[in-house]
Amino acid sequence: MAGSRFPGVRHPNSLNREHFLSNSCEEASDLALARRAREGDESAFEEIMRRYSPRVFRFASRFFRQRSLVEEAAQEVFLKAFTQLGSYRGRGSMEGWLTRITTNTCLNLLRSSKRRPELRVSDLTEDESTWLDNQMAEAATERHKSSERSSVAADLAERVLHTLSPDDQLVLILIDGEDASVKEVVEMTGWSASKVKVQAFRARRRMREGVEKLLAPKAKAGSKSI
């Protein structure tokens, strides 16, 4: 890190030097930054973080709804990245390399968290129950959204997802949520294409069955009232 030995006392040229260093960091290629960070240049690693932390945060947000968990995952990603800088040879993009680390880190965190048992209608909050009722009522019409309802839906999605295995959550979030292709998931996870397809097929079934269990009592109640 470029800095004066004596805080508050600056050499006349130190500002220019720092300006030059920060500029050189900003303009340096990912590979050059990785090499410099490996050699102990902290400013190079900070530049890597500055470039890619929004992406890592965005990706980790797909798996966790609590900000603290997202931050924990992102921090773990960059700590791992620092120790594994030697394995980054610049053949692929650094973004892809970090995405792979993020995927594995999030998967490990999901695996370490306790899986919830089956979700029942009685477990739903009033808002979630109302949201489901509205969705069923609007099944034939175009669904409209509001930020409040989106938040309720995200809560409910989180609860349904937590009844699934971490691998199921991963493929559903990536393929059905993020619109990632099977090939992209293969690159992120290191799984085979057939494993990804089978996992996605089964995960969709389990997710659908989970939602269906929540809908069934409402459908019965609806038919009785009719």
Place this chain on the structure above:
Amino acid sequence: MKDKHIVNLLESAPLAELSERDLSEVRAHACECAGCLQAFEAAQIATLLLKERTAETFEPSAFFHTRVMATLRERQTTNEQWAWSRIWRAAGALASSMAATVAALAVLTFVIPGQVTTVTPETTAFSAYSAEEVILDHGESDEQVSDGQVLTTLYGADEDR
């Protein structure tokens, strides 16, 4: 297709990726099959839930980079300390094993040979003599047997006859 359940089709790909032809077949079948209609609705809601879930995102806080760098330095310091303590422990084990070896050698050199020193040349000679004595004379020396006794032993029996 109308008489075939469409559940497998729903799960073969994300709903958004189903072709218009597939969707129209799904809808046509769902109109006649209550089970598939419920599955189709559930699949639609599941897709919507996933979309809502992945629409949320967090941005890194202002202190995130500082915190990561601080954790990194802390871990590096801990690793260095751990490496030194490992070297120190290894050195301690080596030193204690060397001390044990020296002590064992000292015991072998000074204590055990001290017990052997009781074996003097005199005793060795005595032991040799004693062995000869046992083999030849059963503890009696030549001087202890008189000539008369020898003669009696050799010729006494003949005289008796």
